[in-house]
Amino acid sequence: xxxxxxxxxxxxxxxxxxxxxxxxxxxxxxxxxxxxxxxxxxxxxxxxxxxxxxxxx
Numbered sequence: 287x288x289x290x291x292x293x294x295x296x297x298x299x300x301x302x303x304x305x306x307x308x309x310x311x312x313x314x315x316x317x318x319x320x321x322x323x324x325x326x327x328x329x330x331x332x333x334x335x336x337x338x339x340x341x342x343x
Contacts, residue, residue: 300306307313 301309
């Protein structure tokens with residue numbers, strides 16, 4: 287009996303970078319929290335800086 291030749295192994299393809307990023311749930315959580323923090327903090331700072339000066343009695 288002669289051993290049967292095995293088919294040549296194909297190289298393992300890595301998924302594209304976009305798919306790897308979207309598959310990482312914790313990275314998506316951190317990015318979402320960071321975006322919300324930056325947007326709402328920036329919005330609040332903009333509102334404070336654009337308020338008219340109060341007239342004191």
